Amino acid sequence: MHRSVFRGVTVAAVATALVVGSPLVANAAGYPSDTAKPDLVSLLSGYDQYWKSSGTNDLHGTVLDAATLAKNDQLTSWINQNATKAQQLKALQDSEYQNATNTAFDQSYTVAQGLGDALEKIYVQGRNDGSLPLTSALINSSNGTTGAYVSTGDAKAHYSYPRPYLPGTTTATLPATDDQANCAPTKVNATSLAANRAGKAWADASGTLTITRVPAVTDTTHEFSPNDVVLDAGYGTVGICTGGSYPSGHTTTAYEAGITLATLVPELAPELLARASEAGNDRIVLGVHYPLDIMGGRMDGEAALAARWSDTQYRTEVLEPARAELVSYLEKQCGDTLANCIAAEKSYTDNPYGGAAIPGGTAQVVSDRASAASVYRERMTYGFAQTGTKGLAASVPAGASNLLLTAFPTLTDAQRTSVLAQTEIASGYPLDQSGTTGGSWERLDLAAATSATVAVSADGTAKVLATGGTARVVTGVLTAPKGTSVAAGASLALAGTGFTAGSTLQVVLHSDPVAVGTLTVAADGTVSGAVTIPAGTAVGAHTIDLVDASGASALVAPLAITVTPAAATGDGTGTGTGGSTGVAVVDPSTGVHLPVVSG
Secondary structure (H helix, E strand, O other): OOOEEEOOHHHHHHHHHHHHOOOOOOOOOOOOOOOOHHHHHHHHHHHOOOOOEOOOOOOOEOOOOOHHHHHHHHHHHHHHHHHHHHHHHHHHHHHHOOOOOOOOHHHHHHHHHHHHHHHHHHHHOOOOOOEEOHHHHHHHHOOOOOOOOOHHHHHHHHHHHOOOOOOOOOOOOOOOOOHHHHHHHOOOOOOHHHHOOOOOOOOOOOOOOOOOOOEEEEEEEOOOOOOEEEEEOOOOOOHHHHOOOOOOHHHHHHHHHHHHHHHHHHHHHHHHHHHHHHHHHHHHOOOOOOOOHHHHHHHHHHHHHHHHHHOOHHHOOOHHHHHHHHHHHHHHHHOOOOHHHHHOOOOOOOOHHHHHHOOOOOOOOOOOHHHHHHHHHHHHHHOOOOOOOOOOOOOOOOOHHHHHHOOOOOOHHHHHHHHHHHOOOOOOOOOOOOOOOOHHHHHHHHHHOOOEEEEEEOOOOOEEEOOOOOOEOOEEEOOOOOEEEEEEEOOOEEEEEOOOOOEEEHHHHHHHEEEEEEEEEEOOOOOOEEEEEEOOOOOEEEEEEEOOOOOOOEEEOOOOEEEEEEOOOOOOOOOOOOOOOOOOOOOOOOOOEEEEOOO
């Protein structure tokens, strides 16, 4: 490890401090949230039903829920064994922290892949050349005021759970690259877990979990730094081998960076959040953390950013100026509006296991926004059984609604809370604290919430109509009173409520947007009428949108319809809109159809 000096301490000390969860430089006092940080030990206490530490921070303790911890082991070994070579490199990149000479990078760079291929490059360039000073001071993982806001050190010491790669015996032989003195099995081991691993397919006879250590490499991609950067998982460093596994400090900082970016650029929030979940998952790829650790790290990041966004002074003096700086810079460098830049680029994608499905789950492939939100939700629970109480009411923590301030600026606090309540997962999964005074950070699905279509009724009630799309608020509801199946070339009856009286609305057919008619809103805010589905419309699933007269703003959740083949012509039963129905006339001498004359 490098031994150069960084503000009076060695890089080795910096790395150790960061790995065990202690930001190198404390945030300067001056904002209420600087001294009102979340209590992570309390926030993460759902872990107490699975494991009880010895209380001396020696990585020993008692297994309380053998089944859950066995599942934790199984998933860890599978992810480590099945990650692709490309994912292993990304995992090493996600483990990096900035060095003394500022020639490396950290997770506040790597999670920016969620911005998409073009905007990520612009962002990284701005971070490296000094064009984004406010954003950098906010988000960097060493001393950023959100990126390194909370420390996991106390929680790691409190729960003191051994890392996956540690041997289940005191007599194991470590790889030659490990620091034998600090990480010797006689000092650091997972013997408390050996009995629970005995006879399992994912462990050996000594109770050592099946983990392959990913070797150090030199990153020559220059994706995040113009320099070559040595990447090392640090298995043999004292800060990792002796540091408790739960919660993951790297995952905490990944989510602090990811949620920060998601709130600064809410247009790409679901993708950025999915990329943060990948960074957490990459700790399992390396074999240095378990899924429960990653779930805890996500909760840390959520609580941290909620505290910052709930601090009015910090929000107005730090977060909002950084957002203005970042958006202005991205648009200037892209040469267009942010919306157009996003539409023109390739979005974030990932295929961590080469298409293989995780035990009890999916292959976690990200290919678009909907799949990004889906993968994010899957990693919220990793398929664990619900060990807590099922069927409990929504339990949104205080302040969590402020994480949606930029995604839904026109909603009230109560409405944003309602969005979170409607999009959160069910109760009872590991680490859930539903019903407690602090609420349940574990259930909070920010990817769903930030991709929601929300309808606001006349009485102010907010209802989530769909997720996985673009965050938007609509006031109208559109239905097809005579059914949503329609033949190409035929008419489709429409009705809707909740619109501005007297306005004219365009009816747009998707996938290829085409205006198929207009509707005028009545005095009571309702619309009704019919439009003709073009005869050349492809058979299959489509959607109907109502948009304002300018065509710029959608006013309803898309109405799903099914287009069937056009009705046969010439049989005397053809139908259409705006025309007449007649009887087919045939010249008996030639058999030729003659023009229909209607009266």
